[in-house]
Amino acid sequence: MREAVPARKGAAHDSVSDLVDDLLAGNKRAAAKLISLIEDDEPEATDALARIFPHTGRAHVVGFTGPPGVGKSSLINRLVRKYRSRDRKVGVVAVDPTSPYTGGAVLGDRIRMADTGVDPGVFIRSMATRGHAGGLALATFDAVRVLDALGMDIVFVETVGAGQSEVEIATRAHTTVVVEMPMTGDAVQTMKAGILEIGDVYVVNKADLGNEDVLVANLKFQLTARDGWIPSVIRTAATEGRGIDELADALDRHAAYLDQTGFRAKREVARARLEILENAQRLLSRRVANRSRMGRAFDALAEDVAARRLDPHAAARKLLWPTRPREK
Ligand SMILES: Nc1nc2c(ncn2[C@@H]2O[C@H](COP(=O)(O)OP(=O)(O)OP(=O)(O)O)[C@@H](O)[C@H]2O)c(=O)[nH]1
Ligand SMILES: [Mg+2]
Incomplete structure (x- = not known):
């Protein structure tokens, strides 16, 4: 199991970089494949998008x-x-x-x-x-x-x-x-x-x-x-x-x-703002989803809320920042 992880990662890495090379060479099939990865929200899409961004x-x-x-x-x-x-x-x-x-x-x-x-x-x-x-x-x-x-x-x-x-x-x-x-x-x-x-x-x-x-x-x-x-x-x-x-x-x-x-550049900055925020929200919601799947810690929080030992807002903070419970 532990050996399989780097092997899979290596394979994905190669196929993503091949795909990006093909795309940059003008290959429409590579474009179609990449858009499918984006559509399916695959992790390779993030990697590929990072590589194509400078282009x-x-x-x-x-x-x-x-x-x-x-x-x-x-x-x-x-x-x-x-x-x-x-x-x-x-x-x-x-x-x-x-x-x-x-x-x-x-x-x-x-x-x-x-x-x-x-x-x-x-x-x-x-x-x-x-x-x-x-x-x-x-x-x-x-x-x-x-x-x-x-x-x-x-x-x-x-x-x-x-x-x-x-x-x-x-x-x-x-x-x-x-x-x-x-x-x-x-x-x-x-x-x-x-x-x-x-x-x-x-x-x-x-x-x-x-x-x-x-x-x-x-x-x-x-x-x-x-x-x-x-x-x-x-x-x-x-x-x-x-x-x-x-x-x-x-x-x-x-x-x-x-x-x-110069308004094109200004519009690019406005769009960048939105995209940074959207990506941040996406990361955060993924983090929330991962934490809620973590089992015992999440179950314990839910029990604390149900038993009125903790309010849901404080529990959400604990879920996101277990070591910094006071942070908003
Ligand atoms: N008479 C006329 N019909 C048109 C014209 N432009 C489009 N149509 C017709 O209007 C209908 C809808 O056209 P679409 O191009 O699919 O419209 P759309 O805005 O893309 O539609 P959605 O994607 O469903 O929102 C089709 O039957 C077209 O043939 C036009 O200039 N004149
Ligand atoms: Mg249409």
Whole structure:
């Protein structure tokens, strides 16, 4: 048993470094394997991410958010082709919806987004959201880092417009694209609170359905500068390929703006803060989980609490810091 440990470690070590070498050489299979390790929260993923980290930071990371069915995947599909025609390498990380009853929709998504998958300059991957201990955002942006290290020039991240994901994406991407579609009536009122503050580029998709002028005008009227940048408002019809050139131009303009003004570096620092905290929380929760599995010490604490000898807060402190019971 004791001999098996270093042998296993050695093997894992070699395979991780091979995987990282392959990734840095532009091997898409290595990227797929690494993302699976991240998805499964395997310890090798942490090792691999540490090794690839110095080789990241080059890709322009663009987050897409917006209500379900608004056309995010369709737009990304078009953009992938557009950027390939501009000779840029493109990565896509799509976050699947968690709802168990959307299996069909997820499959449809994969099929639509996969038709560019044979090109070596394109890498598209859906991430499962179920049960990742480090939180979805952490896993997603670790996958983005893999695609960055793979040599992709631009990486699109598609999230579902639910919960905290819009805000999360805006704090992590270099450029945030908010996708909306025209509706009858006062469309702006149906937009989620806070959505006007997070976008760098607003897309009014499904312009082919008409009535888009009201939404465009409302957006232009309400949007204010973010980091000195007045958000662009672009009309598109993803299914027809309309407005895709303008959208790609807006993304490139925003990337150039961030570079020239130093805001890209500032956003990197803001993201680093979040990632440090998230990783710290993850380490801590792992530590808690390990301690609670330690058996007798944990049982004793539980008995002390049940018998009112110790309150749960003090017991938690003891669990985390057995030798420093007073520490908060
Ligand atoms: N008429 C019209 N339909 C569109 C347009 N863009 C997308 N669609 C359709 O809208 C539906 C949803 O498109 P998706 O690209 O899957 O939308 P999504 O935002 O990625 O959806 P989720 O990932 O499920 O949130 C599909 O049936 C598309 O064909 C458009 O510009 N015009
Ligand atoms: Mg989609």
